[in-house]
Every structure is written in structure tokens, then in C-alpha cells.
Amino acid sequence: MNSLAKRGVDLMMAGRGRIAAIAVLLVFVLLQASVGEALFSGPRLALFDAYERLVPRVRKSGPVVIVAIDEASLAAYGQWPWPRQRVAELVHRILGGHPMSLGIDIIWPEFDASSPARWAAQQHGLTPALHRALLELPDHDAELAATLAQGPVTIGIAGQRDDRPDHPGPLAPTRLIGGAPRGLPDFRSTLRSLPILDFAAAGHGMLSIDLDADGMVRRVPSVSLLGGRIAPGFSIEALRLAARSPWLTIRLNGGEMRGIELGPLSIPTQADGRIWVDFTGTDERRFVSAGDVLSGRLPADVFDQRLVLIGVTGLGLIDHFNTPLGVMPGVEVHAQVMENVLDGRYASRPDWALWAEEAITLGLGLLMIVGLPPLRLRWQALAATGLLIAPCAAGIAGWAYERWLIDVATPVVADAAVFVALLGGGLAEADRQRKLLRSALEKQKLLAATMEGELAAAFRIQMGILPKAEDLLPDPRFNLEAQIVPAKHVGGDLYDFFKIDDDHLFILIGDVSGKGVPASLFMAVGKALCKSCALREEFDIGEIILRANTEISRDNTEMLFITLFAGILDLRTGSLSFCNAGHDPPFLAVPGQPPRQMASIGGPPLCVMDDFPYMSEEYQLAPGEILCLVTDGVTEAMNSAGDLMGHERVEAAFVQQPVDGDARSLAHLLRGAVAAFVDGAPPSDDLTLLAVQWIGV
Amino acid sequence: MEVLETQFGGSIVLSPSGRIDLTNAEAFKAILLRLVGVARSALILDLSEVDYISSAGLRSVMIASKAGKPNGVTVGIAAMRPVVREIFAISRFDLVFPCFESTRDALAKLAPDALEAFGSA
Numbered sequence: 001m002n003s004l005a006k007r008g009v010d011l012m013m014a015g016r017g018r019i020a021a022i023a024v025l026l027v028f029v030l031l032q033a034s035v036g037e038a039l040f041s042g043p044r045l046a047l048f049d050a051y052e053r054l055v056p057r058v059r060k061s062g063p064v065v066i067v068a069i070d071e072a073s074l075a076a077y078g079q080w081p082w083p084r085q086r087v088a089e090l091v092h093r094i095l096g097g098h099p100m101s102l103g104i105d106i107i108w109p110e111f112d113a114s115s116p117a118r119w120a121a122q123q124h125g126l127t128p129a130l131h132r133a134l135l136e137l138p139d140h141d142a143e144l145a146a147t148l149a150q151g152p153v154t155i156g157i158a159g160q161r162d163d164r165p166d167h168p169g170p171l172a173p174t175r176l177i178g179g180a181p182r183g184l185p186d187f188r189s190t191l192r193s194l195p196i197l198d199f200a201a202a203g204h205g206m207l208s209i210d211l212d213a214d215g216m217v218r219r220v221p222s223v224s225l226l227g228g229r230i231a232p233g234f235s236i237e238a239l240r241l242a243a244r245s246p247w248l249t250i251r252l253n254g255g256e257m258r259g260i261e262l263g264p265l266s267i268p269t270q271a272d273g274r275i276w277v278d279f280t281g282t283d284e285r286r287f288v289s290a291g292d293v294l295s296g297r298l299p300a301d302v303f304d305q306r307l308v309l310i311g312v313t314g315l316g317l318i319d320h321f322n323t324p325l326g327v328m329p330g331v332e333v334h335a336q337v338m339e340n341v342l343d344g345r346y347a348s349r350p351d352w353a354l355w356a357e358e359a360i361t362l363g364l365g366l367l368m369i370v371g372l373p374p375l376r377l378r379w380q381a382l383a384a385t386g387l388l389i390a391p392c393a394a395g396i397a398g399w400a401y402e403r404w405l406i407d408v409a410t411p412v413v414a415d416a417a418v419f420v421a422l423l424g425g426g427l428a429e430a431d432r433q434r435k436l437l438r439s440a441l442e443k444q445k446l447l448a449a450t451m452e453g454e455l456a457a458a459f460r461i462q463m464g465i466l467p468k469a470e471d472l473l474p475d476p477r478f479n480l481e482a483q484i485v486p487a488k489h490v491g492g493d494l495y496d497f498f499k500i501d502d503d504h505l506f507i508l509i510g511d512v513s514g515k516g517v518p519a520s521l522f523m524a525v526g527k528a529l530c531k532s533c534a535l536r537e538e539f540d541i542g543e544i545i546l547r548a549n550t551e552i553s554r555d556n557t558e559m560l561f562i563t564l565f566a567g568i569l570d571l572r573t574g575s576l577s578f579c580n581a582g583h584d585p586p587f588l589a590v591p592g593q594p595p596r597q598m599a600s601i602g603g604p605p606l607c608v609m610d611d612f613p614y615m616s617e618e619y620q621l622a623p624g625e626i627l628c629l630v631t632d633g634v635t636e637a638m639n640s641a642g643d644l645m646g647h648e649r650v651e652a653a654f655v656q657q658p659v660d661g662d663a664r665s666l667a668h669l670l671r672g673a674v675a676a677f678v679d680g681a682p683p684s685d686d687l688t689l690l691a692v693q694w695i696g697v
Numbered sequence: 698m699e700v701l702e703t704q705f706g707g708s709i710v711l712s713p714s715g716r717i718d719l720t721n722a723e724a725f726k727a728i729l730l731r732l733v734g735v736a737r738s739a740l741i742l743d744l745s746e747v748d749y750i751s752s753a754g755l756r757s758v759m760i761a762s763k764a765g766k767p768n769g770v771t772v773g774i775a776a777m778r779p780v781v782r783e784i785f786a787i788s789r790f791d792l793v794f795p796c797f798e799s800t801r802d803a804l805a806k807l808a809p810d811a812l813e814a815f816g817s818a
Binding site: 171175176177180225228229230247254511513559561583602603605608609612684 | 718727
């Protein structure tokens with residue numbers, strides 16, 4: 001075994017070029033993993049374009065019909081923009097053909113100046129009779145609005161990055177499942193149609209199309225943020241109406257989008273919500289002319305159960321885009337997205353794409369480094385060429401069969417560089433690279449070790465500042481038990497107890513919202529503040545909490561809060577003066593009686609309202625009565641079925657307390673009951689309890 | 698956790714469902730903070746489908762409520778189930794946020810202008 005390893009090392013190191021080649025390979029692998037997305041985007045996108053051109057999508061069915069306002073329509077019906085009355089007629093005729101959904105790739109932000117009343121207002125020299133007659137004619141915008149409301153019509157909206165005021169128009173309700181999306185296109189305000197039109201349409205979709213740095217359309221956002229609200233893309237919204245889905249469902253995993261669901265339609269997306277469009281070239285068969293629709297020259301069933309889009313194509317190339325398969329109108333890009341969805345076949349960059357690409361780079365690179373040097377130069381070149389062609393073939397096959405966008409260009413470039421390094425040798429350069437990498441690795445190890453040390457230190461400090469029951473001097477008037485079990489190493493629970501003077505015992509239990517180092521630090525600060533207030537303020541517990549709340553609210557940048565129960569027990573009389581800031585009320589157990597929870601008025605947790613008037617309240621303990629304070633790690637302990645422990649189970653545990661039991665035995669009973677209930681399920685929260693028995697005089 | 702966000706007039710109704718706890722409190726906070734930036738008068742949390750909310754979830758609501766205040770946006774709580782109602786009662790967060798029996802009540806009190814849009818939905 002040993003000699004085998006030694007031979008391996010010898011093989012790796014033999015030949016000067018190998019060291020340089022390994023360095024080049026490592027650099028490429030690291031780059032690819034870290035900044036590859038940006039660094040290699042040029043060759044990568046060129047490769048993806050080549051995929052699309054080599055094996056373009058075949059248009060199977062024609063579920064989408066585009067009604068084009070083309071040159072012929074403009075020639076027949078006059079210049080654009082048309083009076084809205086004419087658009088209304090077009091929409092009316094299309095809806096009469098029973099489409100599943102109609103998307104209009106147009107926004108009408110201004111009113112129609114050719115409406116009769118508006119037109120008349122701008123003319124001089126009209127006879128009063130003609131003026132009156134004009135005023136009686138219907139308003140074009142109102143007519144269009146009435147038509148839009150007649151069917152499943154989606155109109156366009158667009159995002160604007162400037163700070164123009166935004167009117168809050170309607171958008172599809174959105175259902176987010178599994179988190180909050182990140183990295184969506186984010187626009188500050190919205191360009192919308194006139195409110196009368198905007199509110200008449202059932203659907204509103206974003207027309208904005210994302211361009212890559214080279215001006216090419218490859219992906220479209222399925223959803224965007226418009227002034228903070230989630231807005232669907234135009235094609236998605238038109239599909240939503242076709243699917244008759246009352247809302248847009250967005251499925252996420254953490255901040256990464258998995259896909260969109262519209263009723264029965266499920267549309268996978270990239271993590272940033274975009275969809276890679278699987279294009280065909282522009283295709284005449286998708287289009288009918290708006291002029292033919294208006295003149296009634298089309299067969300009656302052309303729109304029946306189809307998805308129809310209206311778009312302007314006849315204004316030169318204004319609304320045209322570059323795609324990997326040539327120039328096409330924007331409305332055709334939307335149509336292609338809808339075809340992708342309805343065919344259920346998507347171009348995608350799978351989640352594992354980066355790993356596959358890394359594996360190809362690394363695998364081929366190592367193969368070259370190990371396998372090539374023993375060969376003669378001629379054979380080396382031939383073998384290298386073969387090794388570099390193989391991933392290209394795999395990439396094309398992945399695209400052709402699965403529509404996977406796997407970037408084999410980066411591995412090929414990287415491994416070509418590895419080959420060059422193998423040939424060239426560059427020993428000094430290789431040494432430098434190796435040192436560089438080693439020092440980076442050392443630094444990382446050091447950092448990890450330090451971090452671990454700091455966490456361990458935080459844990460020790462946290463545990464160190466909590467008092468232990470054994471440290472109290474024995475007092476025949478009471479006994480006490482306190483325990484804390486952090487769920488993660490550094491938790492947010494706290495307790496405290498100390499004697500203010502011979503006859504007064506201060507007790508406190510609390511729970512900081514949140515976990516980890518910030519919660520733990522906050523807990524330490526909160527506890528110290530309560531203690532110093534208690535030692536200053538004599539015995540008014542309400543005043544102590546009030547002071548602590550003001551102090552601690554002041555520097556609360558993390559917006560954490562503490563639920564807390566604090567009290568001062570007069571050991572002479574058993575009278576407890578207490579204050580409850582949003583904490584679970586303490587359990588009370590008198591030997592031989594059913595347990596119950598203490599009633600209190602209380603207030604919200606600390607740091608929630610900095611001016612809340614906390615007040616002291618009083619409770620009289622009976623001799624032998626135990627006051628048991630717990631955090632939600634006890635009451636909300638969860639078993640593997642997801643059930644919570646609950647107050648009833650806590651009280652049930654108390655019933656087994658023997659008549660001569662003390663605080664310690666009760667605490668043990670309770671810990672045992674929690675352990676039995678969760679039955680091995682990992683704790684989700686810190687578990688803390690503090691029990692005090694007042695024995696009496 | 699799953700949430701449905703719906704706009705009524707200048708107000709937003711957010712209906713989460715399931716458990717809101719440490720595992721999803723950050724995502725919940727991100728959604729709430731985005732929406733208090735969007736709402737004009739009120740952000741109503743319709744909790745009728747929420748089984749449980751932990752202190753981390755309450756903290757998300759508190760942060761959103763504080764973020765909304767300077768812009769005049771009130772965060773209201775509506776339609777709590779008994780378990781969640783008890784959590785709000787024990788933690789006394791019912792003193793901090795306005796709580797209502799139903800989303801309609803919440804809108805009527807906090808955003809009367811949105812009531813018409815709500816009624817027609």
C-alpha cells in the first residue's frame with residue numbers, strides 16, 4: 001500500500017510540466033467555483049447560443065396565435081397608435097373567437113386624444129350643433145375598458161428604475177411557498193395604463209425583457225419586483241388567466257426560486273426566477289394580421305381554445321430583439337415562453353451544472369496530467385484533442401436530449417491551458433502559484449480554528465456568568481435548583497438568583513428571541529443590567545424592570561427582545577413581589593395539591609415598547625410551595641411527530657412530586673418528563689428551569 | 698411556511714400558513730419588511746392558517762412594525778387561532794400590536810379605504 005502511494009506521488013511529480021499543470025488546473029477550478037459565472041460568461045453564452053443554433057427547438061403544436069399589428073394592418077387602417085375604439089373592436093372580435101387567454105403587449109399610459117369629446121375640445125370653429133353631437137359620442141377609452149373587462153385579458157405593465165410616483169394598480173395575488181425570493185429584477189416604480197383600462201383588465205404582466213451584456217435575449221424573468229410588490233411576467237400572467245388560477249404560486253427553497261405554479265401548470269425556473277427560453281427561429285405560422293381579424297377574413301376557429309397575443313410588429317424594428325436564433329418581435333419572445341410551458345420542455349441550467357463543469361475540468365485535467373507526459377509528443381497532441389472534444393460532444397448531447405445548458409466551454413479552455421502548461425513546463429511560475437494557494441489554505445484553516453475557539457469561549461462565558469445552586473449559602477427557609485441546556489452551543493436563555501440582603505432573594509428567568517452569538521451577548525447584557533438595577537433599586541421589582549427596559553432598549557441594534565419573569569421573595573414572610581414581561585407564567589406546586597400557573601397582568605417583553613409602565617405584583621407563597629420558572633424549551637419541547645409538550649404535560653409531571661420533595665426533585669421530575677416526551681428528537685430551543693421552594697419559618 | 702399576499706387599495710393582507718419559527722423567521726422578516734415598504738396605511742397579518750409562532754417569528758413582526766411606523770404603516774394582527782392567541786396573550790404582544798377578530802375588522806379599523814376593495818374580492 002505504502003509503495004503504491006509512493007509510486008503515485010512519483011508519477012505525479014515526474015516531469016517538470018506537471019507541477020505547473022496542476023497549479024493551472026487548481027487555479028481554474030477555484031476560479032470556476034468562485035467567480036466563474038461572471039468571468040467566463042462570454043464563452044459560456046456563446047456556447048449556449050451555439051447549442052440553440054445547432055439543435056433548435058422544433059415547434060410541435062401551435063398553442064399560441066399572435067395577432068400582429070403589422071405593416072399591412074397599418075396600411076389598411078391608418079397610422080399607429082390607432083384610436084382605442086379600433087383596438088376595442090379588435091379585442092372584441094378576438095374574444096368572440098373564444099380564446100383561453102388574450103395578452104395585449106401594449107401599455108396605454110395616456111388618454112386617447114382622438115376620443116370625440118377630447119378632439120372637439122381642441123378644434124376651433126365647430127358649429128354648436130356639431131360640437132354637441134361630438135360630445136354625445138362614446139369615449140374611446142371607456143369603450144376599450146368595457147371590452148377588456150369581457151374576457152381573460154392581460155395587459156402590459158413595465159418597470160421603471162427612477163423615482164417617478166407610482167399608482168398602486170392591481171396585480172395578481174401571489175402565494176410564496178418556502179421563503180422569500182432574492183435576486184429578482186427590482187424596479188422602483190411601474191409604468192401602467194390609465195386607471196380606467198388598468199382596473200378593467202383581469203391580468204397585468206411585465207413586458208420588460210432582460211438583455212444580457214451583449215444585447216441578446218436569452219432568459220426572461222418569470223416574476224419581478226415592482227415597487228416592492230411581486231409582479232408576474234407577461235407570458236406567465238397570460239398563462240395564469242388561461243389556467244384560471246386565482247393566484248400566482250411561487251415555490252422557493254430558502255431564497256432560491258424553484259418554480260412557478262399556475263393551477264395545474266408547473267413551471268421550473270432558475271434560482272433567480274428567470275427562465276432560459278428554448279427558442280425556435282421567428283416563424284410566420286405563429287402570426288395572423290390584425291387587419292385580417294378586423295375585416296373578418298379569417299376562419300372562425302382560429303382563436304378557439306388558443307392563447308392569443310396582440311403585438312405591434314409593423315413599426316420598423318422598434319420592439320424587436322436579438323435572440324440566439326435571430327431577430328424577432330418582443331411579442332414572439334413572450335409567445336415562445338408560453339410554447340415552452342405548454343410543451344412542458346424547458347431549457348435549464350440544472351442545480352448541479354456547476355458541479356458537473358468542475359468535475360469535467362478536474363477529471364480531464366488530472367487525466368492529462370497523469371496520462372499525457374509518458375506519451376510521445378505527437379500522441380500527446382492527438383490524445384489531448386480527443387480529450388477536449390469529448391466534453392463538447394457530451395454538452396451537445398445534454399442539450400439535444402434534456403435541454404441542459406452545461407458549460408463545457410470553460411472546462412475545455414481550462415484543460416487546454418493545463419495542456420499548454422504541461423508542454424511548457426514553467427517551473428518557477430508553478431512554485432509561486434503553489435505557495436500562493438498554500439498560504440490561502442493556511443489562512444482559511446487558521447480562521448476556522450479561531451472561529452471555533454471564539455464560539456467555545458462564548459459558551460464558557462455564558463455558562464460562567466450563571467450562578468449555581470450550590471454556591472448559595474445553605475438557608476433553612478428555602479431551597480433552589482436551576483438548570484440550563486442550550487440547544488445549540490450558544491443560546492439565548494438566562495436565569496439568575498442572588499440574595500439582595502439576608503432576607504430577600506432575587507430570582508429571574510428569561511428568553512432572548514433568536515439564537516447564536518448575538519442572542520447570547522444580549523442575554524449577558526440583559527442579565528447584568530437587571531442585576532445592577534436590582535442592587536441599586538432596593539425592592540420594587542416593577543421599577544427594576546422599568547429601568548432595565550429603558551437601559552437595554554437603548555443599544556438594541558439587533559432588534560432582539562427578552563421575555564422575562566423576575567421576582568423578589570421575602571424569605572421571612574413568603575411574599576413574592578414580581579413582574580412578568582411577556583414570559584410564560586410560573587408553575588406553582590403545593591405538596592399534595594394539583595399544580596397551577598400563576599396569574600398576572602404583566603407587560604410585553606423587554607425592548608418591545610421602551611415606555612411601557614411595568615408594575616410590581618404580589619403573590620403569597622404557602623409554606624412548602626414551589627415556584628417553578630421555565631422557558632419555552634420546556635413547554636414547547638417538540639417530539640419527532642411535531643407535537644408540543646404543552647402546559648398540561650408539564651403539570652402532569654408535577655403530580656408525581658412526593659409530598660416531602662424539594663425544588664431539586666421537582667426539577668429532575670420535569671427534566672425527565674421532557675426527555676421522555678421528546679424521546680430522542682433533537683432539541684429545537686434552549687431548555688431552562690429555575691425552581692424555588694419556600695419552606696417557611 | 699407558505700404565504701399569500703394580496704393588495705386591497707393601499708393596504709396589504711398577508712396570509713401565512715403553517716409554523717413560523719426559527720427555521721423561517723428570516724424569510725418571514727424579509728417578506729414583511731418588503732411589504733411594509735409597499736403598504737400605504739396598513740399591513741394586516743391574517744393568521745387564520747398559522748399553527749404556531751415562535752419568539753423568532755414575533756421578533757420578525759416586531760421589526761416590521763417598527764420599520765413601518767415612520768411611514769405611517771400600521772401592522773395589524775387578525776384571525777388568530779387559539780394556540781397563537783395564547784402565545785400573543787402570554788407574551789403580551791397583544792398589548793403591542795392591534796389585534797382583531799377578522800381581517801375585515803382589522804381593515805375597517807386600520808384602513809377603511811381598503812374595505813371596499815376587500816368586500817368586492
